[in-house]
Amino acid sequence: MRRNGGNENAISAFILKFSRKLRDRYLPGLAEVKAEPSPMKTTWYCPLDLSTVVEEEEDGVIYTVVVKQQHGGPSSPMSPVSRSQCLKAGTEEKLVLHLLHSFSLGDSSFITIFLSTYRSFTSTKRVLDILTDRLENPPGDNERSHMRQSFNKAVCTVFSTWLSEYPEDFRSLGDPSRLLRLAPLLPQDSSSAADLRARLLRIAEELSEKALLPDSHKDQTGFTSPPPDASRFEPTSVLGFPAALVAEQLTKIETELFVRLVPYHCLGSLWSQRDKKGREGVCWSVRATIRQFNKLANAVLASCLWPTKLRSQQRARLLEKWISVAEECRARKNFSSLYAIVSALQSNPIHRLRKTWQDTDREAVRRYEELSDIFSDKDNYSQSRELLKEEGTSKFANLDNRLNNKHINRSNAQGTVPYLGIFLTDLTMLDTAVKDRLDNGYINFDKRRREFEVLAQIRLLQSSCKNCVFTTDEAFTQWYQSVPTLTEEESYGLSSEIEAPGEPSPRGLTPTVIITQCPDLSTSRISLAGDSDSLFDFPSPVNNLLSKLTKHMKSPSVSCLDVDTSPPTNDSTPAALTPSTPTKSHRRSASCG
Missing domain, CATH: 1.20.5 (Single alpha-helices involved in coiled-coils or other helix-helix interfaces)
Incomplete structure (x- = not known):
């Protein structure tokens, strides 16, 4: 022992x-x-994943290089090492050429991000010119070399993705010469390349035909229907439609618009320049969404204000109807229509109707205030964002039992139609806060990666709406199309006929949000493909944020939002709508927030 x-x-x-x-x-x-x-x-610490992140600069480009070394296990004498090069910044030419090398360098998301955002720093024509020049001098000694085959595969991947996701880029070229130059240079050794060549030649043929016969391809989006006849408008007819039916029809309209939305139209650098001379046709898909938002808000106003001879109890039934419609829109995850209705009910002409709100059912007012809270600007609209995140990919809306959603067809999944202003807010402020170029003049592609994170959310929500099926109700459609457009002055005039101005509203009976300023309508009209219908504008949350932001930052994107430091000068504007002191305001459009 x-x-x-x-x-x-x-x-x-x-x-x-x-x-x-x-x-x-x-x-x-x-x-x-x-x-x-x-x-x-004794305790031994052995990391399982070691990574090193460095920046490497070459001629005209800066890479973020990530080198990862993983634990190889007891039987492996050497640990495996992976290396990826993500492009951080570079010249225009280097960014375009990186499309052909991104996969081999481990930057797998570059093609998708580039195609989604390149219009903010270059043009389709310029990208095609750079790629075509490169195709005229391909790498490798011959067609069968490994380098040439890898290059050809990258070329097919880039143009296949581009043609599939953004075919309008090629159709908007106007001149077919670039496509006719590009098509013969595509690889000859694969069926996918032959298909790409055929698609490009078909588009070139369409462009040639359009140039020779412009009238046969005239854009029909500029066609405008005659204005609605106010004499045929029956405001109280909306009471005859079930709230669920109205919400279903509004969701149908909003879903069709949202599916056709082009995500890159929301980029701050494009959207903030929309009113510049020569850019009247840009961001048409966002403009279409705004037109619908304003049309619905106008319908709420017209139906509640037009019949000036109604008793307050009868007008209260109209408010209750639209509150029920807003609830049904919430149940269908149609946040765009929901906010349009809430905005209209919060507008000054309806907000000031003291007697009408007094006669409105207390339970309906309480539900209305809950719906209004969804779009509160507290903590940067945290409730709206959290709700959108929670229900963006869910099959059905998460509702309390007290909400009446029995009319919803639960057999079909519901898409989510967001209030587009949240994304426009993020992208506009991101464009303002982050530089487009580094100090050395390189294009800051890291900014585009951050913008793509927002665009990816839009695309994810769009995918949830693509399989939604709706039926059209002709009776409601006819009523909706018959609603006349009210100007700002007309709305306030009708409201004043209903209740004389000057009487304060009792607390707790009316909406908590008070609109104290509305800009002159003539400066707020939106042109969509040549159409310039009068639109009723409502306050946008982004304007308050950007007003504060301009105190700290100066950027071309902010100045393009039409900042005006002077009060309205329109003599016809009622005194109750005119602030007593000069305030900063932006050109307002309800969905541009």
Whole structure:
């Protein structure tokens, strides 16, 4: 027993001495630590994933290089190492050429991000010119070399993705010469390349025919229907439609518009320039969404204000109807129509109707205030964002039991139609806060990656709407199309006929949001493909945010939002709508927020 005890002590002393030698050799300067009596108490820390992130600059381009070294296991003498080069910034030419090398360098998301955002720093014609020049001098000694085959595969991937996701880029070229130059240079060794060549030649043929026969391809989006006949408008007819039916028809309209939305039209650098001379046709898909938002808000106003001879109790039924419609829109995850209705009910002409709100059912007012809270600007619209995140990909809306959603067809999944202003807010402020170029003049592509994160959310929501099926109700459609457009002055005039101005509204009976300023309508009209219908404008949340932002930042994007530091000068504007002191305002459009 003594011999065994002596052996154990000797072994412990040897291990302790050996561990001290290792420490002194590999960890010099480490403070002396009292040894544990047993080596079994030693703890070893071995990281399973080691990564190094550095920046490497080459001629005209800066890469963010990520080198990862992973633990190879006990049987592996060498740890595997992976290396990826993500483009951070570069010249215009280097960014375009990186499309052909991104996959081989491990930058797998570059093609998608570039095609979604390139219009903010270059043009389709310029991108095609750079790629065509490169195709005229392909790498590799011959067609069968490994370098040439990898290059050809990258070329097919880029143009296949581009043609599939953004075919309008090619159809808007006007001149077919670029496509006729590009098509013969595409690879000749694959069926996919032959298909690409055929598609490009078909588009070139369409462009040639359009140039020769412009009238046969005249854009029909500029066609405008005659204005509605106000004499045929029956405001109270909306009471005859079930709230669920109205919400279903509004959701149908909003869903069709949202599916056709082009995400890159929301980019701050494009949207903020929409009113510049020569850019009247840009961002048409966003403009269409705004037109619908304003049309619905106008319908709420007209139906509630037009019949000036109604008793307050009868007018209260109209408010209750639209509150029920808003609830049904919420149940269908149609946040765009929901906010349009809420905005109209919060507008000054309806907000000031003290007697009408007094006669409105208290439970309906309470539900209305809950719906209004969804779009509160508290914590940067945190409730709207959280709700959109929660229900963006869910099959059905998450509603309390007290909400009446029994009319919804639960057999079909529902898409989510967001209030587009949230995304326009994020992209406009991102464009304002982050530089387009680095100090050395390189295009800041990291900014485009951040913008793409917002665009990807829009595309995800669009995918949830693509399989939605609706039926059209002709009776409601006819009523909706018959609603006359009210100007700002007309709306306030009707409201004044209903209740004379000057009487304060009691607390707790009316909406909490008070609109104290509305800009002159003539400066707020939106042109969509040549159409310039009068639109009733409502306050946008982004304008307050951008007003504060301009105090700290100066950027071309902010100045393009039509900042006006003077009060309205329109003599016809009622005194109750005119602020007593000059305030900063932006050109307002309800969905541009």
